[in-house]
Amino acid sequence: MNNRSRKVVLVGTGFVGMSYAYAMLNQNACDELVLIDVDRQKAEGEAMDLNHGLAFSGSHMKIYAGSYEDCKDADIVAISAGVSQKPGESRLDLLQRNTVVFNSIIKPVISSGFSGIFLVATNPVDIMAHITKHLSGFERRRVIGTGTTLDTARLRYLLGDYFKVDPRNVHAYVMGEHGDSEFVPWSQALIATKPVLQMCAESCGSYTCGQMDVISSEVKNAAQKIIAAKKATYYGIGMAMTRITKAILGNENSVLTVSAMLDGEYDRKGIYAGVPSIVNRNGADSIITLALTQEEKKQFHHSCDLLDEIYRGINFENL
Numbered sequence: 001m002n003n004r005s006r007k008v009v010l011v012g013t014g015f016v017g018m019s020y021a022y023a024m025l026n027q028n029a030c031d032e033l034v035l036i037d038v039d040r041q042k043a044e045g046e047a048m049d050l051n052h053g054l055a056f057s058g059s060h061m062k063i064y065a066g067s068y069e070d071c072k073d074a075d076i077v078a079i080s081a082g083v084s085q086k087p088g089e090s091r092l093d094l095l096q097r098n099t100v101v102f103n104s105i106i107k108p109v110i111s112s113g114f115s116g117i118f119l120v121a122t123n124p125v126d127i128m129a130h131i132t133k134h135l136s137g138f139e140r141r142r143v144i145g146t147g148t149t150l151d152t153a154r155l156r157y158l159l160g161d162y163f164k165v166d167p168r169n170v171h172a173y174v175m176g177e178h179g180d181s182e183f184v185p186w187s188q189a190l191i192a193t194k195p196v197l198q199m200c201a202e203s204c205g206s207y208t209c210g211q212m213d214v215i216s217s218e219v220k221n222a223a224q225k226i227i228a229a230k231k232a233t234y235y236g237i238g239m240a241m242t243r244i245t246k247a248i249l250g251n252e253n254s255v256l257t258v259s260a261m262l263d264g265e266y267d268r269k270g271i272y273a274g275v276p277s278i279v280n281r282n283g284a285d286s287i288i289t290l291a292l293t294q295e296e297k298k299q300f301h302h303s304c305d306l307l308d309e310i311y312r313g314i315n316f317e318n319l
């Protein structure tokens, strides 16, 4: 029996962080959960609130507000800390401010002796994961972003609804940037083992390829739609983070479209993007190279080019 305690440190106890913490508690996904925030009082209040739910959860999780020293023996440091865009501020200026925030987090995490896996959710997530890799000096497998895991879950839900199939039997991915340039490689989308495009072609009009475009757009615009309705998105991403955490802690070898650093896969190097990856105790242990069509390859390269350009715009001096 494995008696090893599963310890997770969460940095950033805002909407996303606490949705993650709440899902972790309800799914009994770790044994020790440490909450850190620049607003210490908030972290303390959140820990109290969650602890008062313990009696109803069937979990014996140890939950407390801690400090960076607690990262020393943690398996995962999950980061959902960040500052939000000021009126009139450009995306790059916001990114620069979040780079400063990440520097103030990664430095003490590393000083603690942390040797686990970083899981980043802060947006723009592919870039923030890349920044974490740069600032930590960790090997690429041990720094991952949530990438397009949530977008992929949205895609599976919508396809399942359209084809009246359990989303767990839908095998399809959203790839690339978690953002405007993300895309669905439809040539790789399957219901059970049958290609979705073939299902459309053989259905005599019951299912259409045109509807696949509608579904891709719905996936891409989902976050904006939720933000317009309720100002922010957090439950879905909290659950996606929990799913990735369980894949790591359980050494599951699960295929998830996390943001991982490419090292020659899809002919790209040194860029973080959402790609189907085998996730286990090593983090994003390997990337699966799908047989994309020429058009899909173009879409992937376009997304990578944009991410590369944004990352190169960051100034790491005088942090």
Ligand code: NAD
Pocket: 011, 012, 013, 014, 015, 016, 017, 036, 037, 038, 039, 042, 080, 081, 082, 083, 084, 101, 102, 104, 105, 121, 122, 123, 124, 125, 146, 147, 150, 178, 232, 233, 234, 237
């Ligand atoms: P929020 O403002 O509610 O929470 C941010 C938290 O970070 C706050 O509690 C704040 O005090 C803390 N923080 C700020 N600076 C800090 C520092 N230096 N050290 C420690 N903590 C610090 O925001 P939110 O709604 O929880 O969103 C958090 C991030 O998650 C945003 O970047 C958002 O865009 C992103 N997000 C990502 C996805 C995804 O799919 N990856 C989905 C939704 C939101």
